[in-house]
């Protein structure tokens with residue numbers, strides 16, 4: 001799944017750069033997201049990407065000190081960003097808890113929203129840039145980014161970025177894009193690999209509400225793509241699995 005997703009992402013970035021000169025991708029944390037980045041780093045096709053014309057953002061971050069190995073940013077740098085010639089000025093990690101806003105997660109979320117606004121899509125009156133692809137690793141509890149089932153952040157309709165407190169998965173304090181911000185992306189790709197994701201994929205693709213099942217509320221403006229391996233797809237409703245091969 002990681003290799004197939006990496007190959008798709010390379011193609012998508014190359015196409016976006018050919019069409020618009022640049023591409024923008026929102027990265028996710030977690031096992032599946034990091035697996036994709038590692039597969040991308042290992043792919044000979046990675047040289048087709050113009051890494052200097054790629055903007056990278058994050059969908060969520062664990063609010064920890066800079067350099068903490070549990071930060072999504074640190075894991076992404078290890079898996080991919082230290083291995084390709086990205087332009088550091090176009091890499092936009094979410095703030096750390098010892099950064100310019102200190103331990104104030106709300107201020108850090110506002111700060112990231114302001115950074116997103118500097119690159120926003122003026123033509124579409126958007127609060128955030130027009131992301132080409134927004135990646136989301138689906139958690140076993142159906143969370144995406146740091147939007148956890150029944151958490152207040154899921155009610156946010158105005159702000160593109162919010163702080164999260166009391167997350168059920170450590171660390172408890174996080175920063176996340178909101179569902180309205182996620183839905184402005186051209187394409188949203190949801191990643192689920194492994195047996196422990198099978199129930200999450202089944203539930204999310206069975207038409208539930210987004211407050212109970214955040215993954216169900218994550219979709220892109222022109223495309224929503226679920227990328228699953230066989231284990232994660234094994235519990236899908238019969239009308240969805242086995243997938244069509246045509």
Ligand SMILES: O=C1O[C@H](COP(=O)(O)O)[C@@H](O)[C@H](O)[C@H]1O
Nearest residue numbers: 028029030031032137138139145
């Ligand atoms: O904590 C997080 O977890 C999820 C999914 O992680 P996984 O290891 O179960 O694949 C990820 O989407 C999110 O970005 C991250 O902060």
